[in-house]
Amino acid sequence: MTDGASVPPPMPRIAVLGAGHTGPVIARVALAAGYPVTIAASGDPARIALITQVLVPGAEPRWAADAVTDADIVVLAIPVHRFATFDPALVAGKVVVDTMNYWPPIDGVQEMFDDRRYGSSEIVARRLARSIVVKSFNQFGYHELEEERRPPGSPERRALGVAGDDPAAVKVVAELVERIGYDSVRLDSLRAGRLLEPGGPVFGASLRRAEFELALETEPG
Template structure:
């Protein structure tokens, strides 16, 4: 986990509770986030970023987009990277690199992290909801989350983690389609079960020409 703001520790916590081994890093000394991790993500290990990433099967990016610009792409080269970030100018201000019409934020992340495999998810649910709305598989109350990426095997891997944490998944066939998950999209911040989630995406994707798969 790279990022120890609002969302990062919560993703770390739900992953630990689902049985995963999790390390978490911020931009500096892990001692500075030790108390936050102890309180919000007990069981996760605070480390320097390089140590946290070194042996990770998945690297989760959960930082403000302006801080992403200072991330060394070599740190996550050849890694499967889960992008949970949003570019939201009313909140973040204008970040020139992300202020590009016709491209989703994860497409821009993928372009900068060209040696990594990028999958987009968790960006369209609030951190409190992520913690509180988990349900066991088969529950009629189980909420769906979208998982988008250009590499089908990577999407499957990340979707399995999301499902194990406590959510159904709807798989989108490209990072371009992941724009449907972003602020202003049909499912952003909306609690939907799988069928409703798919219906909302399909209705919007007809206009945009994006693809999804369940």
């Protein structure tokens, strides 16, 4: 017998693909927000077991395929130059958060991403055609992502953009952004995600929600 109180739904499961710099930080802040998290690198999870234990205590290192299988959200946090060899079948049917940036001065020219008619996440989505791609977590450095978290209502709480073509997927990722300590600003298309990239009006900027929204609105074209 229950007391009539509703049981909250379980938190979405998150699989982080990438154990370099960005991946472990996203895993840590997601764990701190109450999400169950698995993390995977490109090979045997035993290779990242110690790193995970030290840097992301509470996350489970797994083979990538195993991590993705029962995940509700897959965070793609691999170096952009490795995406050309990423297997799209691995994340088919999943909501994929693209955290990558294409930044030639840093990464060098990557032929796949060098078509400037498209934003980098649009190019990712074309390759991951059987996934639902949402762009977020790319606008400032991985070290800032952990340090700049603030509770709701804090005057210092920064905004993070969430861009995608699927409103339900954008909502799920926006809720993740809010829970880890940021105000989410939803953009209604993956194409609009170009505003979040290097050279865009909010990339690298410390902006509150109103400032963030104004910067997007006043960007020409």
